[in-house]
Amino acid sequence: MTQTSTPHLVLVDGSGFIFRAFHALPPMTSPAGVPVNAVYGFTNMLSRLLREHAGSHLAVIFDAGRHTFRSEIYPAYKAHRPEAPEELRPQFALVRDATRAFNVPGIELPGWEADDLIASYARAVQAIGGTCTIVSSDKDLMQLIGNGVSMVDPMKQQPIGLAEVEKKFGVTPDKVIDVQALMGDSSDNVPGVPGIGPKTASALINEFGTLEAVLSAAPEMKKSKKREMLIEHAEAARISRRLVELACDVPLPVAIDELTVKEPEKETLAAWLENMGFRSLISRMGMATYAGTEAHRAARATAEASVNPTEAQADTGISETVTAPPYSGYETVRTAEALERWVAAAREAGLCAVDTETDGLDPLSAGIVGISLATAPGKACYVPLRHQGTLEEPAGEQLSPDDAITLLRPLMADASVLKIFQNAKFDLLVFDRAGLDFTDISPTDDTMLLSYVQSAGLHGQGMDELSALHLGHKPISYTDVTGTGRNKIPFAQVAVSKATDYAAEDADVTLRLWYALHPSMRANQCLALYEQIERPLSPVLAEMEKTGIAIDRAALSRLSEDFATRMAVMETDIHAEAGREFNVASPRQLGEILFDEMGLKGGKRGKAGAWGTDSSVLQDLVDQGHALPEKVLAWRQLAKLKSTYTDALLRQATTDDRVHTSFQMAITTTGRLSSNEPNLQNIPVRTEEGTRIRQAFIASRGKKLISADYSQIELRLLADAADIPALREAFTQGQDIHTRTASEVFGIPAEEIDSLTRRKAKAINFGIIYGISAFGLSKQLGISPGEARTYIEAYFTRYPGIRDYMERMREQARELGYVLTSFGRRCYVPGIHDKNAARRQYAERQAINAPLQGGAADIIKRAMVRLPRAIADAGLSARMLLQVHDELLFETSEDEAPRVAALVRDIMENAAQLSVPLVVETGIGNNWAEAH
DNA sequence: GTCCTCACG
DNA sequence: GACGTACGTGAGGACG
Numbered sequence: 041m042t043q044t045s046t047p048h049l050v051l052v053d054g055s056g057f058i059f060r061a062f063h064a065l066p067p068m069t070s071p072a073g074v075p076v077n078a079v080y081g082f083t084n085m086l087s088r089l090l091r092e093h094a095g096s097h098l099a100v101i102f103d104a105g106r107h108t109f110r111s112e113i114y115p116a117y118k119a120h121r122p123e124a125p126e127e128l129r130p131q132f133a134l135v136r137d138a139t140r141a142f143n144v145p146g147i148e149l150p151g152w153e154a155d156d157l158i159a160s161y162a163r164a165v166q167a168i169g170g171t172c173t174i175v176s177s178d179k180d181l182m183q184l185i186g187n188g189v190s191m192v193d194p195m196k197q198q199p200i201g202l203a204e205v206e207k208k209f210g211v212t213p214d215k216v217i218d219v220q221a222l223m224g225d226s227s228d229n230v231p232g233v234p235g236i237g238p239k240t241a242s243a244l245i246n247e248f249g250t251l252e253a254v255l256s257a258a259p260e261m262k263k264s265k266k267r268e269m270l271i272e273h274a275e276a277a278r279i280s281r282r283l284v285e286l287a288c289d290v291p292l293p294v295a296i297d298e299l300t301v302k303e304p305e306k307e308t309l310a311a312w313l314e315n316m317g318f319r320s321l322i323s324r325m326g327m328a329t330y331a332g333t334e335a336h337r338a339a340r341a342t343a344e345a346s347v348n349p350t351e352a353q354a355d356t357g358i359s360e361t362v363t364a365p366p367y368s369g370y371e372t373v374r375t376a377e378a379l380e381r382w383v384a385a386a387r388e389a390g391l392c393a394v395d396t397e398t399d400g401l402d403p404l405s406a407g408i409v410g411i412s413l414a415t416a417p418g419k420a421c422y423v424p425l426r427h428q429g430t431l432e433e434p435a436g437e438q439l440s441p442d443d444a445i446t447l448l449r450p451l452m453a454d455a456s457v458l459k460i461f462q463n464a465k466f467d468l469l470v471f472d473r474a475g476l477d478f479t480d481i482s483p484t485d486d487t488m489l490l491s492y493v494q495s496a497g498l499h500g501q502g503m504d505e506l507s508a509l510h511l512g513h514k515p516i517s518y519t520d521v522t523g524t525g526r527n528k529i530p531f532a533q534v535a536v537s538k539a540t541d542y543a544a545e546d547a548d549v550t551l552r553l554w555y556a557l558h559p560s561m562r563a564n565q566c567l568a569l570y571e572q573i574e575r576p577l578s579p580v581l582a583e584m585e586k587t588g589i590a591i592d593r594a595a596l597s598r599l600s601e602d603f604a605t606r607m608a609v610m611e612t613d614i615h616a617e618a619g620r621e622f623n624v625a626s627p628r629q630l631g632e633i634l635f636d637e638m639g640l641k642g643g644k645r646g647k648a649g650a651w652g653t654d655s656s657v658l659q660d661l662v663d664q665g666h667a668l669p670e671k672v673l674a675w676r677q678l679a680k681l682k683s684t685y686t687d688a689l690l691r692q693a694t695t696d697d698r699v700h701t702s703f704q705m706a707i708t709t710t711g712r713l714s715s716n717e718p719n720l721q722n723i724p725v726r727t728e729e730g731t732r733i734r735q736a737f738i739a740s741r742g743k744k745l746i747s748a749d750y751s752q753i754e755l756r757l758l759a760d761a762a763d764i765p766a767l768r769e770a771f772t773q774g775q776d777i778h779t780r781t782a783s784e785v786f787g788i789p790a791e792e793i794d795s796l797t798r799r800k801a802k803a804i805n806f807g808i809i810y811g812i813s814a815f816g817l818s819k820q821l822g823i824s825p826g827e828a829r830t831y832i833e834a835y836f837t838r839y840p841g842i843r844d845y846m847e848r849m850r851e852q853a854r855e856l857g858y859v860l861t862s863f864g865r866r867c868y869v870p871g872i873h874d875k876n877a878a879r880r881q882y883a884e885r886q887a888i889n890a891p892l893q894g895g896a897a898d899i900i901k902r903a904m905v906r907l908p909r910a911i912a913d914a915g916l917s918a919r920m921l922l923q924v925h926d927e928l929l930f931e932t933s934e935d936e937a938p939r940v941a942a943l944v945r946d947i948m949e950n951a952a953q954l955s956v957p958l959v960v961e962t963g964i965g966n967n968w969a970e971a972h
Numbered sequence: 973g974t975c976c977t978c979a980c981g
Numbered sequence: 982g983a984c985g986t987a988c989g990t991g992a993g994g995a996c997g
Binding site: 973974975976977978979980981 | 988993995996
């Protein structure tokens, strides 16, 4: 390239493009798991530019940082711009890498915006008689157009000329800054003159010529709001002009003649594109494919497949064609030699996905039927162990479970091989039953939890759902191989070939999910939460489930009979009162009796048209003096206790008279656990009858139960997060928080607070945690919504920080779609932009509640992870049995009980450091009611 | 399967 | 001015 012809300099507004591409393109991730959608858009744009529109000279210009001379003139300038989204941040550096890979100079200069550099280069080229094309759609660059400087929109690939500027600003390019100075720019915090918008601004500039002319003509204008504003805000307009006017005399970091277009080095570029996973670009540019390892190619294809191809096509007009390895061709492993080969492959890979197949979904009772392993995407096997064979297909040779476990044990314990599970707790328990202690399986990862910490509330965490979402693949379903209903067969009766297709695929999918989910952990700032809390919790919960809790069968049987007898008497009574027989358990029939036949008032119909008959409705009727609803309420209480608790618990207890719940780790939107089959997190406690059920949860012979529960943990988190001095002080001094609230909100000395007033304050405190509404509070307290509103107002007046906290959470949810606990857990709030106000407000309340409920969940989980080790280190033999959100229940020998209680309290209270103390209350007893 | 109701934090 | 309402769960019975 020589300088005989005049230069044509192409200047790419790199920073502007990144933001636009990021928001315009669907999410994509590189094989390494880094988000790359903006990088992809940028790379495409750059390669097209080189191919089609290259001038003689080319440079990409970037912003060097947030601080520029403009923030010195006017500190508010761009001050309220939010931080770049997390998915975008890692892409800034990658885009700079892209320019290097293409051998294009990337230029930035601290203290100056990209726009200033662009302006300076453009003027410099004009000065030497050259021409310039600015590749950008930024309106602030339009002031430069003319005299050989043109602009082109990189996304729409359309030129931006005089017509476009006229349309946008109503003036010629040389007058754009004067118009901008008058109208201001809210997105950049350029003040302008209040009340003057684009129409007035351009009219004024067209009439008077320049900003100064407008300002000096203002006093002579006829009296109007406009005139006043122009006079009053003249200085703001002048500052605005300095803010929008681009600097044309910035020192040029690289001389223009060094910007001549050069050919990229093909190998460097190809390697970089390969690394990013932009394979279609490689082929489009006619370059050979850089050869990676088989595993890396497969992993890359898997990760690329996570891009939704139709969206990508629609937005870019370009499609990445990728091929993941097929989900087929799996091996059935029948011999020790074959299994040893797979163990060796796993060792070589440094990781493997593991899945177990069982007879049944309860890992505590189901036996192992087979094991599958995957060592690379598409490379997986199934080891049948206890298949029975079918008429058409005999099971054939199988390893025995013991032999298989013996062969796998060293691999499972190998510290250099990562074992990847989907829902590790299940497989750990299955292995444990098969003779491989889950303490001997390490290190592990769990794709379900990897996904959960990044997407709770956004979607379910089941393997099939994750596979569809991240891999675009629908795995063979369990019911496809076992059938459903009356045709359902145990997994051991599934033909081995079919079982291999299904089971090996599950391990394969798990491995591919790991490649899709693990790399984004760091960028999403979920790694610590996952590694320090969720992952180590799996074996802790597995141990608790395995242990179970003892119940008193005789007591439960007596209770059940007692309830049955009393219900029968009540039923007769209720029928007599109603004037006819009906099913008391049927809400519909009850509603008809009460509101149609007896004509009671106060009924409300639900959306299905049926009368509502829940306890608040019935209680209203009781308060009106009616007898029947009161009897139904009493009957219902017993019916609930009998069916849900006494009878069900007797059914679910194992032969050693213990019940074993299952804790679900990835169900709730806030990070709490849930408990099912049976649910041991909702055992009655609030009524006397309920207490009798709790008494049936007992310590086994010679032992004691210890209950330890956090006092007011969510309110403490609120006092901490919202930074409310009065609440913090109350907690620090160990005051009764509801009394203190009552005193402050109602303006009464603490000593004079009666129980009713304290109850009101307590309801408000709880309401705050739930994202208070006047209606909800009024219902809770049985007062009018108007009165509730005055309470809430008084509360906010006294504690303004609470309102700020609430608004911060709403704002964060609107901006990001999720809120965070202080430990980095993401809680998605999908309805936050719903156009339906009710659903949107519901989402806002979720956003307010989730950091508190979720933060409390994080804290108790931290304690749970530390406790088993702490108990063992102290030489104690206590076992953790249950978690009920803010309570832990332990079983221990009688003589150790006080020491265990003290230790548990210590660990729990120090599980997190807040600006308020955490307080744990413990109790020791022979049964759960006594201990609580 | 879905609705209603109700047990817990 | 109407909307529909406190946050998070799981289980059992009725009903279609």
